[in-house]
Amino acid sequence: MGTFWEDWGEVIQEAFLQTVQMTSISLIISIIIGLPLGVLLVLTRKGGQAENIVFYTIMNTIINVIRSIPFIILLFFILPFTKLIAGTTIGVQGVIVPLVVYTAPYIARLMESSILSVDRGVIEAYQSMGISTFKIIWSVLIREARSSIILGLTIATIGLIGATAMAGLVGAGGLGDVAYQYGHLRFEPTVMYTTIFILVIIVQCIQSFGNVVARKLNKD
Template structure:
């Protein structure tokens, strides 16, 4: 099926496709970008929810205040969020090699992508959870709900729309990060833009990669907005 699509696109774009990069190579790079975004988003969201719920529960005026946990976790999150992605990616090379057995390539890029987007998602999720009216939490406590029941049956459902919009924002940032990952050997659209668009002065492929990234961002934003408006 993929080969048929590639052949069809090659014929369709033949009159205007003038680049060192073939249509097949471009589609492969696009697949790599989507793969990196999808996997990093899943693991980043898991990290983000665990981080946000922990900070929500243990904050000074939280449901289960715990100064030790909060004071340790909060600065760690701030430190990770303050690092630019490229620096984080380079700093994590030993960890990346330990986990994946390699330092370049799509699989290797996912490790620093998760480390980059996880704390960012966590802050956005925490912001959404903190927007929930305190009256709902007080009502849940009055009914005898446990801390986890308060979070999963009251706070999360109430914060659904805000959560989806904030996760959409994080996903768009992740798409941008995958482009930077390509510059340092992560593969994907960013790799094409750098290796051919920049180093070989291929203006055509540079324009195509920019359009592809814009389309991915637009699709992510449209889907996120639609989901947030659903009841």
Template sequence: MMEKINAFLDAWGSDLWTSTIQTFQMVGISLAISVLIGLPLGILLVLTRPGKALSNKFVYNVLNIVINIIRSVPFIILLFFILPFTKFIVGTSIGVKGVIVPLVVYTAPYIARLMESALLEVNRGVIEAYEAMGIKTRHIVWHVLVRESRSSIVLGLTIAIIGLIGASAMAGLVGGGGLGDLAYRYGHLRYEVDVMYVTVILLIILVQGLQSLGNYFAARLKKD
């Protein structure tokens, strides 16, 4: 048994390591950019809702429609649909660099919805108390909305990361690199079944680990 494992690692160890690093790069960079876009969008969705501090029906409806449209498109279709846009932005549509744009376009609206849901859970009475004291909206957003919903935000981001990992795996269809690309090129096209099984196991371990971490930090933040 050990001989088979050693033989497999000798043959595929380097490729597995490179693909794992590429997956972390895709997920990490895409997540950072998506949070920078999605969190403000989620806050704006909450603040511009009817009856909220910056109530604006036009802005809210436009954001709501755009986010719904993007979220309704399956990632694999979105990936091919915006290939020209991706190439225009980053100069290529393949490799790790080439899948960052579609991953961000796919994930940012999703994070915006998760943030909106988390922020709407904050007790309205707490917000009204701060408003009655004359606290400015920007301070209420950071010190009340975000602070009170930290646990839900962490859980939401955990869900987003896991979805992002799945999307990054699908990016292998366009030569995006990562574990998905390795599984597709060798596990599927070249019938290297062992490679397929190992990549699936690695993805399962990665998802389980991230979910456990997310649950742990969410529980800690809820107690604070």
């Protein structure tokens, strides 16, 4: 075991840090885009506080199209767009754009679903008191749906980690790249099993943390 870590410890550590970097940067940007988009989907849908069927139909269609494309295909499909935005299509920097394109619509849909689960009667009660739409969004919709939102973000984060692993196929780095380059191509099964074990631990920790936070928010 000691010999294994002497040989591979530095490689796996660097890959772990790359995975954390890809996941954290992509997740933050995706949340910044996805959460407001999810709110807009709720507000502009039929019967929403700011009903706009044209906007809703366009955004709903775009989200459905993006979510229907497997990440590995999306990764190659938007290479020109990635090159334009990031200036490169390889490494951590080159995979942030496709990760955001893949994750932001998913978060938007989860956000929409969470907000729609809020009791409509509560919303109508606040509307009848003349409360502004902004205050209803922040004080009612998001507050009431926060536990569900956290669980949704937890699911999105785990899906994002899986996408970073697939990004290793285009030289993005990270644990997926190590598993593919060394574990598969160079026939080092121990390296592959180790990276898989690390990914499983990461996912378990994130899921457990998300569950704890969601339960706490649900009790408040």
